[in-house]
Amino acid sequence: MTSTPRIAMVAGETSGDLLAGLLLDGLRGLWPGLQACGIGGPQMARRGFEAWWPSERLAVHGYSIEVFRRLAGIMAIRRQLRQRLLQDHPDVFIGVDAPDFNLGLEADLRAAGTRTVHFVCPSIWAWRAERVEKIRRAASHVLCIFPFEPELLARHGIRATYVGHPLAGVIPLVPDRAAARAALGLAPDDRVLAILPGSRSAEVQYITPKFFEAAALVQQAQPAIKMIVPAVPAMQARIEQAAGAAGLAGRVQLVSGQSHAVLAACDVTLIASGTATLEAALFKRPMVIGYHMHPLSWRLMRRKQLQPWVGLPNILSGDFVVPELLQDAATPQALAAAVLDWFHALDHDAARMAALHHRFTALHESLRRDTPQLAADAIQKVLADPRA
Template identity: 80%
Template structure:
């Protein structure tokens, strides 16, 4: 089907949480370069709204944590939003619906819209290669096309009859190949020769509730061994007060430098990071920083997740490198002493094990190169072909 020269598609989108909002904002950049009049409507956050997106509900309404207990508490409200959104979109059908991440919410919505004749795109392949492989059938029924951020995903989806395009990972273009550590330290008020540990206990309240305490207890142990070390914590504004409270209970609040946001500056500035499993671990890898990955969740959620896990790794850097490039301390293994010991091994490595540091930088540089693509343009080109 050929569209007239001034054609501008009607686009509906749903992005969940901060990471989805960032991805959707970059996608809107590509769509607007292709079709200057596109703005979109649906569910989105600040990045999308800055590009003219009409957010009928904010992305934060979809934010959940865990697999069972935490999800149940908010399930009814989320299902009501999805029902209302579906009714609005069916009453005035878009040319294309783009579900950005949030697969538990978006795939069911996409399936209903697709059945009604709406073209559907899912941006970010659900991690069927890591756990919940049975979800592939739902993807096939829901999405006309999948935009993938990891290079091995299109071939995997093709085996199941699902059309997909690798568009690269947006973070790989945002983060420089060679980060300027000294500029980042100057930005944060740190000295050139400081030893710096970045502590990232997560961007969700439930993550902070479970992992911040052992992180700060580990920080206290590290401080005893290395009194001069600088501890820097980037906190999302909504969680800053809670992080301060937990740090105070652990007796390290006075030793921390708490900054609002600025996680990229903190990762660029640090020598090592103690970090909760999630997208931030990939950011740390792109900054070529040693890390200790940890996670803790409700015991029932943990048992359910472990049953469905398909790979031996949980952290994205290890999954993508297909190796335990950095240590993972999960659930009961994430004790303060174990975390402190693993961090100090990295801090000692430049002097005691330089080969380990050199190997880490080589692996993370190769990973960075494999992920860096013109994501907005590639995604918009794929969507244009679907609409044509």
């Protein structure tokens, strides 16, 4: 296709908005006059994306209870979007992550003759393996952010391209800790714990109190440790309240956003399972991964889990490189002990710290590609492929 294509996109949540923004950069490199519309967030809007609904409308947490509370509104949005796209077909529809929303929509659009691309292979290698059939029906092509995924999809007859992980290109191979500390008002020789309990409302509800209770125990053991928490503006008041409830009022530095600066600056991070754990690995930081959710959501998720790990650094390494403390195991005492163990290693176990840095550097290099360009090139080929 030589003319500028008409593109529709759906990105859910902050991480999807970031991915879609980078993809739009690559697409505009091929087609400077490109227009795209659908569901998106602020990163996409900065690239001229026309959002019919904001991506935050799709943000949910958990596997059952939390989703059901918002399901009616989300399904209504999908029905309206489906009708609009079926009436006025785009040349290609790109679903960015949000598989529960996007795969069904993609299947309907593809059945009606629209080419469909799914950006970020659902983690069928970790849990919910039955999704592979839905992916095969839904996606003309899948853009993969992990190098082993295209071969896995090919076994099921699904075309795919590895485009690298965009975070590996955004985060420098050697982070500038000194600059990050200066920007955050931290001294070069401070011992710093970063606390990242997640950005969703339910994560703040279920995870933040445990993390701050653990942080209080850490500070009792080592009063000189400084603690810093990056928070989205909408959650700052609740996070401050949780810190106060744990006896940490005025003892935790709360910053608006700036999670990358915080990870670059810290020595150790106590972090909720999710994409942020991969960011911490790319910053080469030792971490303790914790998570807690509604008990019913937890039971349903565990039934579909295929691997012994939930943290991305451990999944990609195939080993418990960093500790995971989940659900009932995520007690403040256990979390604090694991954090203090890393601080002990920083002072007394250089070999362990060097081994972790080596693992995370190798991981970074394996994920580092020109993601916007590779993804845009793959989409251009899909548009030109009569089989798509």
